[in-house]
Amino acid sequence: MSVINIRSNIRDYRVTFHSSPDFLDFGSRFQDFCCIVDETVWEIYKDTALAALPRENVVVMHFDESRKNLDTVQEIFDQLTGRDAKRNLTLISIGGGITQDVTGFAASTLYRGINWVFVPTTLLAQSDSCIGGKTSLNYRSFKNLVGTFYPPSEVHIHTPFLSTLKEEDFLSGLGEVIKLYIMGGRERFEALPNLLGPMLARDPAALLESVRESLLVKISYIEDDEFDAGKRNLLNYGHTLGHALESVTAYRIPHGQAVLIGMAFSNIIATERGNLSAARRDAVADMLAQALVTRPTKDEMAPAALIAAMRKDKKRVGSNLPLIMLNDDLSLVRINDLTEDAAVSALESLNTWLF
Ligand SMILES: NC(=O)c1ccc[n+]([C@@H]2O[C@H](COP(=O)([O-])OP(=O)(O)OC[C@H]3O[C@@H](n4cnc5c(N)ncnc54)[C@H](O)[C@@H]3O)[C@@H](O)[C@H]2O)c1
Ligand SMILES: [Zn+2]
Missing domain, CATH: 3.40.50.1970 (Rossmann fold)
Structure with missing residues (x-):
């Protein structure tokens, strides 16, 4: 215990x-x-x-x-x-x-x-x-x-x-675990590729370790910001598009799976803006792909509806879209100035990755 x-x-x-x-x-x-x-x-x-x-x-x-x-x-x-x-x-x-x-x-x-x-x-x-x-x-x-x-x-x-747990529910949770490991510093990030195999096989020791480690990472983000004024908000990495995907698919895509796709979307923009190297973006995308089983249809990826849904994000300030982005040193940053044009162009690249 x-x-x-x-x-x-x-x-x-x-x-x-x-x-x-x-x-x-x-x-x-x-x-x-x-x-x-x-x-x-x-x-x-x-x-x-x-x-x-x-x-x-x-x-x-x-x-x-x-x-x-x-x-x-x-x-x-x-x-x-x-x-x-x-x-x-x-x-x-x-x-x-x-x-x-x-x-x-x-x-x-x-x-x-x-x-x-x-x-x-x-x-x-x-x-x-x-x-x-x-x-x-x-x-x-x-x-x-x-x-x-x-x-x-x-x-x-x-x-x-x-x-x-049904496979889709298990993999939904795995999406958040992967997110927390990416956000949890270099050691955890580097441990992730080796953890994915045992996790997917639901190895009991791997499950216990990853639940514990994920909670420790989350604590480090909420400890000094319980009421979500700043640092805690970074936990929304992957969630701008993630919530929009849940909404346009009427929750057919479970939360964590939507977050996985949302992280890939955010990383495309981070590379576009010079925050994240293409090599790191691709390495993360490969890990995300291993845990991704519930994909949106091409129709569900239509930019107009997704962008309308992203505009409903309760954390949005101003007319552009908010986004949490991964930097190459694995730190995260919140931007509030993602334009619709940039979002549409990132969705196009995301489609190439998805289909
Ligand atoms: N409050 C928060 O801080 C917070 C943070 C993240 C997500 N959420 C919310 O959590 C929700 C998603 O949670 P979830 O993924 O746990 O979904 P869920 O509660 O719907 O559970 C997923 C499915 O698994 C079944 N299930 C539960 N335990 C099981 C078990 N041991 N064996 C077999 N089946 C089992 C459930 O009946 C359900 O069908 C979303 O609504 C999301 O917004 C809340
Ligand atoms: Zn979440």
Whole structure:
């Protein structure tokens, strides 16, 4: 069992790694608690890892991107307000990043905030989203437009959960892991090519190491910028186009896969602007390609719709587009002056890479 401590302005909290699922015996620790469990996770683990949870404390819900909204939060309120415990209730969420975003929002707002414990079960949630304290809902066609800052009081990671992820969900998380390794300094960047093989084979030791390392990289970006005023924003590397691709494909392309394509797009522009050597751009593109399985169609890559979607980015300031770019020394920089013409031309080059 190892632990990572996270400092937060809201509350310090810890991430604990568990090799056995015994920690899920929450009944022995909390008196009044309700577990909200992702339906797929429940179906797979109800008779094994989750068997110790008392059924009367379990609510099974279906989560997907179309349900990351206030209606689903109300369903959760209906479940929780019907219980005897009120502000002393602990909400335990078990599932991926979508379960986290919706239940975290509910936990942060019900009775102005109740105790919240998160057990991430996807690669994306374990390696990335479980820390940082953001909760997000989609609003109409806008992704993650509504949200709060509310870290869980405890995060519990059991990497063997990752063995049952569908390939596309696993690879979606791998997109964020690759992003964090690229952003995590020279040693991690150089370790990445050798890590990809074992990761793709879901080697247990490689999974554990990469989840841990990814969280350490993320911590280094959020530690002094919890509320996203500057450095934390660099974690949006790959996300300008990534979010646009999720939006134009109605989330057919999962988040991390969209981010992979977004990083390739950003690197094309970085080379164009003289920030990134062509050799490094191509070396990164080769690694990204190894983890890319869900591609957009040629129609979905039509520049007009993608640029319209990028203009909806909530972090945009001014009339041009924002972009996080990789520099040749592996540092990152945010620009706010990407013109539509430059974006269209980079999309053309990206198409050559994709198809
Ligand atoms: N709050 C944040 O800081 C933050 C950061 C990054 C991403 N996100 C959000 O996270 C979401 C994506 O998260 P995700 O990729 O975890 O998606 P997800 O929660 O939809 O999970 C992906 C799929 O895997 C299934 N699943 C979960 N655990 C499983 C397991 N152990 N075995 C088999 N199947 C399992 C789920 O049922 C789902 O179908 C996006 O909405 C994104 O915006 C939030
Ligand atoms: Zn992301």
